[in-house]
Amino acid sequence: MRDVENINELQELDIDFMGIIRYSKSKRFVSNDQKEKVSKLTMNKGTVGVYVNETVENILQDFIPLQLDVVQLHGDENVAFAKGLLELDIKIFKAFQIREDFDFDSLSEWEELAKKYVGNLFFLFDTATPNYGGSGKKFNWQLLDYYKGNVPFLLSGGISKEDASAIKEIKHNMFLGVDLNSKFETEPGNKNIADLKTFIEKLRK
Numbered sequence: 647m648r649d650v651e652n653i654n655e656l657q658e659l660d661i662d663f664m665g666i667i668r669y670s671k672s673k674r675f676v677s678n679d680q681k682e683k684v685s686k687l688t689m690n691k692g693t694v695g696v697y698v699n700e701t702v703e704n705i706l707q708d709f710i711p712l713q714l715d716v717v718q719l720h721g722d723e724n725v726a727f728a729k730g731l732l733e734l735d736i737k738i739f740k741a742f743q744i745r746e747d748f749d750f751d752s753l754s755e756w757e758e759l760a761k762k763y764v765g766n767l768f769f770l771f772d773t774a775t776p777n778y779g780g781s782g783k784k785f786n787w788q789l790l791d792y793y794k795g796n797v798p799f800l801l802s803g804g805i806s807k808e809d810a811s812a813i814k815e816i817k818h819n820m821f822l823g824v825d826l827n828s829k830f831e832t833e834p835g836n837k838n839i840a841d842l843k844t845f846i847e848k849l850r851k
Contacts, residue, residue: 663692673834685711743774773803782828798822810848
C-alpha cells in the first residue's frame with residue numbers, strides 16, 4: 647500500500663493487516679517519498695513491512711515512521727537473521743516459496759526458533775517464483791497437508807474473490823489467514839475496495 651486515499655479506504659474494512667513493500671525491485675515498492683506521506687497517516691490496522699534480503703539497519707529505520715507491527719521476510723533470510731529481529735521483540739512473518747517438491751521438514755530449524763519466541767514468529771506460504779513472490783499464481787494447496795508443524799501460517803499466492811469457498815474448506819489446524827494482493831488490485835499497489843468487501847463478506851458467511 648502506498649496511496650494515501652487507498653490506505654484510508656482500506657482501513658475501513660474488516661482486515662487485520664496491510665502491507666507496505668520496501669523491496670525496490672517490486673512493482674509495489676514504496677519509495678522514500680511515498681514512505682514520508684504514509685508516515686503521516688494514523689494507522690488503525692496492523693502494518694506489515696515487507697522486505698527481501700534487507701539489512702537490519704534499514705528495517706529498523708522504517709519501523710517507527712511506518713508504524714510497523716510486523717516485519718515480513720520474503721527473501722533468503724536465515725534463522726540467525728530472524729533471531730536478531732525477534733530479540734528486539736519484533737514480530738515476523740517468514741515467507742517460504744512452495745513448489746511441488748517442497749520439503750516441509752526443512753522448516754524444523756524455524757519451528758525451533760518459533761518455540762523460543764512464541765507468538766512472534768509466523769509462516770507465510772507463497773507460490774514459488776524467481777522474483778520473491780508477486781507471481782499472481784496459486785500453488786497446489788493440497789501440499790499444505792504435508793505441513794505437520796506447529797507454527798501458524800498465512801496462505802498467499804494468486805488468491806482471488808472466487809476462492810472464498812475453497813479457503814473456507816481449508817481445515818488445517820495451523821491455518822491463520824490469507825494474504826491478498828494482485829487479484830485485488832486496480833493497479834500495482836492500489837487495492838480494489840469493492841472486490842475486497844465482496845471477498846470478506848463471502849468469508850464471513
